[in-house]
Amino acid sequence: MSKKGSLKTTKRTRLYKQLGVALITLIGLYSLFHHSSKNVSLSTYTTIGSPDYLEPLKYAPSSTALPTDLPVDHNKYTRLLPFKYNGKKEKATFVTLARNSDLYGLINSIKAVEDRFNSKFQYDWVFLNDEEFSDEFKKTVTALISGETKFGLIPNEHWSYPSWIDKKRAADTRKTMKEKNIIYGDSESYRHMCRYESGFFWRHPLLDEYEYYWRVEPDIKMYCDIDYDVFKFMKDNKKKYGFTITIHEFRDTIETLWETTREFLSLYPQHIHKNNMLDFVSDDNGKTYNLCHFWSNFEIASLKFLRSQAYRDYFDYLDHAGGFFYERWGDAPVHSIAASLFLDRDEIHHFEGMGYYHGPYHQCPINDQIRLHNKCACNPNDDFTWKDYSCTLKYYDINNITKPDGWKDHTG
The missing domain is CATH 1.20.5 (Single alpha-helices involved in coiled-coils or other helix-helix interfaces)
Structure with missing residues (x-):
């Protein structure tokens, strides 16, 4: 060349x-x-039928570095982030009832919620325990949470037998249920938990400043991105109870719950909402309970609803009937019956676009557009929503809500 x-x-x-x-x-x-x-940037709610008016997420850099040594003797910890959300937030918090031994089953739940939702909005998180939280628990969860973490001790009177309960009868019940192999049938702590979740967690002083809560439990999964403020959605759309999964209760755990509820309603008919959703919990206009309930390990709901006179009266009546100990009444049917009877049916919402798991059931959006847009890491074939043992199909039918295309392919 x-x-x-x-x-x-x-x-x-x-x-x-x-x-x-x-x-x-x-x-x-x-x-x-x-x-x-x-x-x-954010322009739309990712839930079907939601309004398209959200403002972009607003962030500002934080000038304060993360401290190298968090205090170990204080009730509050704050994680300082490189970017802080400066948009308007609702008076809302996450709530978790946990023990120190739940820590390493809980951190995956927290990480899932933070990664999929809360890192964008940085809402607070309240942890409640019938014993003092350990320093290890406090430091570990605080490092994962973008909002402020608060740790509360449950008063003994909220986690013990009330004076009217016959402890021997309660013990006999647990023994009988164990012999029948009823799930949690012999558990004393489970009964205290159900009673507490039904009637007391919302009375804790740490929740006084909030209007909404999102309940999170250990060992759950969040499959999809949530790019809108769910608490703002609840408030703007006047929703008071939000759910993902519905299911039928075990009849042997609540043998007299509906009978007791009917007695209550005869004494307090004024608490029944004119546009109630009785047809969700009863197939015969209130004669019997069909066992349908919202699975309360996931709830996004109004604290004003639980603080209402109707709900307070209902819980007090159930509590004095003794079914939390003489049977094994769960907080899920209690919350569900109350919401169905005391709320306007339009105030109850199914978060269809959220992918959620609490063993053994999954919610995975079967709508391809929703699932792909929200980057859901789940298999729609695992979705429980439209299965026979679920009650969500009933919820859609009685409320004349359009079901997603292809739902029949996910029944059975």
Whole structure:
């Protein structure tokens, strides 16, 4: 090759290299811009039928670094983030009832909720325990949570037998249920938990400042991104109870719950809402209970509802009837019956677009558009929503809600 030809080749090679560098730079700038705008922009609710009016997420850099040593003798811990959400937030919090031994089953739940939702909005998180939380528990969960963490001790009177309960009768019940292999039938602590979740958690002083709560339990999974403020959705749409999974209760655990409820309703007919959802919990206009309930390990709900006179009267009546100990009344049917009878049916909402798991049941959106848009990491074939043992189909039918395309392919 001539010297002149070699020079042309060298210049051409340099030009290609320069073009390559320029192209890589442009790609990098585009990726950076696209990633940044993706993290801070939001235009729509991802739930079917939700209004399209949300403002973009508003963030501001934090000037304070994360402390290297969190205090170990204080009730509150604050995690300082590199970016803080500056948009308007509702008076809302996550609530978790847990023991110190639940810590390492709980951290995956917290991480899932934070990654999929709360890191964007940074709501507070309240932890409640019938014993003092350990320093290890406090430090570990605080490091994972973007909002403020608060730790509360349950008063003894809220986690013990009330004076009117016959403890021997309660013990006999547990023994009988154990012999019948009824789930949690012999558990004393489970009964205290159900009673507490039914009638007391919302009375804890740490929740006084809030209007909404989202209940989170250990060992759950959140399958989908949630890019809108669910608490704002609840308030703007006047929703008071939100759920993901419905199921039938075990009849042997609540043999007299409906009978007791009917007695209550005869004494307090004023608490029944005119546009109630009795047809969700009863197939014969209230004569019997069909066992349908919202699975309360996931709840996004109004604390005002639980603080209402109707709910307070209902819980007090059930509590004095003794069924939390003489049977094994769960907080899920208690909450569900109360919501169905005391709320307007339009105030109850199914979060169809949320992917959720609490063993052994999954909610995975079967709508391809919702599932892909929300980056759901789940198999729609595992979805429990439309199965025979679920009550969600009934909820859709009695409320004349349009079911997603292909729902019949996920029944059985």
